[in-house]
Amino acid sequence: MAVLLIAEHDNQVLGHDTLKAMGAAGSLSGGIDVLVAGVHCQKVAEQASRIAGVQRVLVADSTVYEHQLAENLSALVAEIVGKYTHIVAAATTFGKNLLPRVAALLDVGMLSDVIAIESDDTVVRPIYAGNALARVKSNDAVKILTVRGSAFDTASERSEGTAEIASLDIEIANDVSRFVGRESADSARPELSAARIVVSGGRGLGNKENFALIEKLADKLGAAIGASRAAVDAGFVSNDLQVGQTGKIVAPDLYIAVGISGAIQHLAGMKDSKVIVAINSDPEAPIFDIADYGLVGDLFEILPQLIDAV
Amino acid sequence: MKVLVAIKRVIDPYVKVRLKSDGSGVETANVKMAMNPFCEIAVEEAIRLREAGHVSEVVVVSAGEAVCQEQLRTALALGADRAVHIEATANLEPLCVAKLLNAVIAKEQPQLVLLGKQSIDTDNNQVAQMLSALTHYPQGTFASKVVVDGDAVTVTREVDGGLETLNLSLPAIISTDLRLNEPRYASLPNIMKAKKKPLEVVKPDELGVAVTQHHEVLDVFAPPQRSGGEKVQSVTELVDKLKNSAKVI
Numbered sequence: 001m002a003v004l005l006i007a008e009h010d011n012q013v014l015g016h017d018t019l020k021a022m023g024a025a026g027s028l029s030g031g032i033d034v035l036v037a038g039v040h041c042q043k044v045a046e047q048a049s050r051i052a053g054v055q056r057v058l059v060a061d062s063t064v065y066e067h068q069l070a071e072n073l074s075a076l077v078a079e080i081v082g083k084y085t086h087i088v089a090a091a092t093t094f095g096k097n098l099l100p101r102v103a104a105l106l107d108v109g110m111l112s113d114v115i116a117i118e119s120d121d122t123v124v125r126p127i128y129a130g131n132a133l134a135r136v137k138s139n140d141a142v143k144i145l146t147v148r149g150s151a152f153d154t155a156s157e158r159s160e161g162t163a164e165i166a167s168l169d170i171e172i173a174n175d176v177s178r179f180v181g182r183e184s185a186d187s188a189r190p191e192l193s194a195a196r197i198v199v200s201g202g203r204g205l206g207n208k209e210n211f212a213l214i215e216k217l218a219d220k221l222g223a224a225i226g227a228s229r230a231a232v233d234a235g236f237v238s239n240d241l242q243v244g245q246t247g248k249i250v251a252p253d254l255y256i257a258v259g260i261s262g263a264i265q266h267l268a269g270m271k272d273s274k275v276i277v278a279i280n281s282d283p284e285a286p287i288f289d290i291a292d293y294g295l296v297g298d299l300f301e302i303l304p305q306l307i308d309a310v
Numbered sequence: 311m312k313v314l315v316a317i318k319r320v321i322d323p324y325v326k327v328r329l330k331s332d333g334s335g336v337e338t339a340n341v342k343m344a345m346n347p348f349c350e351i352a353v354e355e356a357i358r359l360r361e362a363g364h365v366s367e368v369v370v371v372s373a374g375e376a377v378c379q380e381q382l383r384t385a386l387a388l389g390a391d392r393a394v395h396i397e398a399t400a401n402l403e404p405l406c407v408a409k410l411l412n413a414v415i416a417k418e419q420p421q422l423v424l425l426g427k428q429s430i431d432t433d434n435n436q437v438a439q440m441l442s443a444l445t446h447y448p449q450g451t452f453a454s455k456v457v458v459d460g461d462a463v464t465v466t467r468e469v470d471g472g473l474e475t476l477n478l479s480l481p482a483i484i485s486t487d488l489r490l491n492e493p494r495y496a497s498l499p500n501i502m503k504a505k506k507k508p509l510e511v512v513k514p515d516e517l518g519v520a521v522t523q524h525h526e527v528l529d530v531f532a533p534p535q536r537s538g539g540e541k542v543q544s545v546t547e548l549v550d551k552l553k554n555s556a557k558v559i
Contacts, residue, residue, distance in 0.1 A: 239489055
């Protein structure tokens with residue numbers, strides 16, 4: 001038994017969710033080998049070699065892997081799969097993009113967004129936007145899984161020593177896709193799906209101009225901005241800010257829902273938040289059924305006070 | 311060029327799902343069904359590409375029981391030209407769906423294949439990537455912008471922390487994210503017209519694909535429930551609670 005963990009990195013440091021995935025992989029039997037594919041990524045390999053549970057770091061250092069595109073990276077993983085019984089990555093956009101492609105190359109199924117590992121072949125994963133959990137057993141010889149970072153502890157650094165670092169001389173060219181560029185999100189506000197605090201507005205805001213109140217509160221708290229489908233449909237904000245089953249699924253420490261009634265579709269996207277605050281004029285709004293703290297009243301009176309108070 | 315769009319029938323996103331009491335899954339009998347929202351976005355994108363003159367034919371395909379022809383008719387009403395229904399059981403695994411679509415691609419030879427990034431029932435987010443592996447086509451997943459230019463397509467992808475732009479040579483596979491477009495509604499005359507559009511039915515064995523299972527769902531259960539907390543009377547009280555009781559700000 002052995003686990004191959006695919007590292008996500010920017011050629012400088014390991015992604016935070018990869019450290020969580022290493023934590024998750026630690027509960028599988030067998031040692032962990034980590035694949036670091038990239039260019040000039042020696043620092044990443046060294047970092048991986050210091051993590052507890054890692055027995056070997058495989059480094060594929062070549063310009064062909066510079067942007068870690070799925071087309072040739074999946075072929076590399078399939079080529080080195082050998083005796084590995086598990087291939088694991090974090091369920092980030094990188095892991096989600098890559099691993100299903102690997103699974104199909106190996107003609108095996110895949111377990112996405114795993115939140116608990118019960119045994120070497122059985123995991124728990126959310127379905128229906130987290131409204132149900134499925135316990136799934138894999139019958140494949142190689143189990144391929146992405147793991148949800150928030151469900152696992154970060155792997156620790158080992159107290160002494162480092163794992164062996166081995167280089168892989170396998171260069172697989174990619175002549176079908178080409179990296180053009182990358183735009184980082186507006187750095188002023190944290191990214192919605194990773195933010196510690198999210199302030200969301202709904203139809204109750206009334207119009208696009210009033211949504212500025214949400215932005216003001218968010219900036220005061222260092223929070224990301226979200227919205228309900230109603231607010232998106234009414235044109236208050238763009239649809240990439242939509243929180244809900246068809247939008248983003250978030251689980252911040254604090255979620256403040258302003259002028260949002262709490263339709264099932266919206267709740268599916270935020271009900272795993274640690275603390276939920278609802279501000280709504282309708283005391284019967286379903287959002288109050290799940291809110292830890294509810295405040296009934298006119299949001300146009302409440303919001304300015306709240307902006308001043310925090 | 312020809313575009314193939316794969317769509318899925320799922321429980322309507324606004325329905326509160328109920329678990330079956332035997333733990334075998336989610337109740338789907340007598341529940342409102344709809345086209346998966348991400349698939350609607352894929353259909354809309356295909357129609358827009360045709361309206362922009364890049365595409366000559368839009369073919370929609372769905373795999374599942376006979377009832378998923380309803381969603382294929384919806385796609386035809388939105389503007390697709392013809393439909394292919396792969397008649398199979400309802401709960402196909404992603405790898406099996408990818409193999410079925412791969413067989414349809416071999417027959418249809420589309421230049422572009424559009425899929426939703428994930429279905430809102432199983433939440434796998436796998437089929438487009440698996441299909442790319444089987445066809446050896448490049449993949450543009452989680453697309454928020456698609457620009458066709460000659461024999462290539464430029465795809466802007468929603469990735470953690472921002473956007474990434476890739477250039478893919480055609481034929482290519484693209485999966486759609488929420489930001490890509492806002493799907494239109496079908497008009498009544500178009501719904502009537504869609505009834506006359508061609509809809510071909512094929513079986514997996516006619517496509518040379520065996521329906522296999524890699525996973526066993528042992529049980530489906532409810533996540534831990536959260537209950538409502540308290541109502542506070544003022545902003546001052548709220549801020550005090552958040553600072554001192556919950557300690558989140």
